[in-house]
Amino acid sequence: MSKFAEPMARLIDELKKLPGVGSKSAQRYAFHILRSSDEDAEQLAAAIREIKAALRLCSVCNNITDVDPCVYCSSATRNQRLVCVVEEPTNIAAVEKSHTYNGAYHVLHGTLSPIHGVGPEQLRIANLTRRVESGSIDEVILATNPTVEGEATAVYLARLLKPTGIRVTRIATGIPAGSDIEYADEVTLQRALEGRRDM
Numbered sequence: 190m191s192k193f194a195e196p197m198a199r200l201i202d203e204l205k206k207l208p209g210v211g212s213k214s215a216q217r218y219a220f221h222i223l224r225s226s227d228e229d230a231e232q233l234a235a236a237i238r239e240i241k242a243a244l245r246l247c248s249v250c251n252n253i254t255d256v257d258p259c260v261y262c263s264s265a266t267r268n269q270r271l272v273c274v275v276e277e278p279t280n281i282a283a284v285e286k287s288h289t290y291n292g293a294y295h296v297l298h299g300t301l302s303p304i305h306g307v308g309p310e311q312l313r314i315a316n317l318t319r320r321v322e323s324g325s326i327d328e329v330i331l332a333t334n335p336t337v338e339g340e341a342t343a344v345y346l347a348r349l350l351k352p353t354g355i356r357v358t359r360i361a362t363g364i365p366a367g368s369d370i371e372y373a374d375e376v377t378l379q380r381a382l383e384g385r386r387d388m
């Protein structure tokens with residue numbers, strides 16, 4: 190039998206599913222929620238319900254958005270013929286922070302990883318191929334992370350997209366190998382974008 194009342198044990202079990210949350214932290218959060226006001230607890234529950242109800246993936250670029258197409262895809266001031274391909278939606282914020290990029294995006298939601306059983310069909314590539322084939326893109330910048338998986342994904346996409354005749358580039362190294370573009374500082378990422386090379 191659990192040492193906690195059933196509703197408490199249930200909340201702890203749910204919190205433990207969050208990344209980086211172990212038993213100890215889950216118990217601490219659960220007790221914190223129990224002690225907080227009804228209003229605070231309700232706001233937390235409502236915020237969780239709302240991201241599931243209101244957020245979805247942009248049908249054009251797969252960014253997480255509450256409007257479809259997302260703000261980047263529907264912006265008239267951005268170059269929609271230039272597309273920066275990133276691994277995760279959070280990478281967009283990192284590229285934006287460099288203040289050098291004014292094109293559109295495409296989010297893969299992962300990288301190729303044969304050892305983890307992630308093949309091209311597990312990534313969101315189809316709508317990128319469709320955009321390229323429709324003739325609405327001049328250049329695709331591959332901004333996957335400089336990890337083994339990120340490089341393999343960039344090579345795969347370059348092979349897939351180059352036969353269509355568009356320019357396919359890879360962000361320059363300068364971002365330390367094996368790292369995440371999310372943690373690159375603004376200047377490094379700015380240089381990586383400016384120094385991109387053709388694949």
Ligand SMILES: [Zn+2]
Nearest residue numbers: 247250259262
């Ligand atoms: Zn979009």
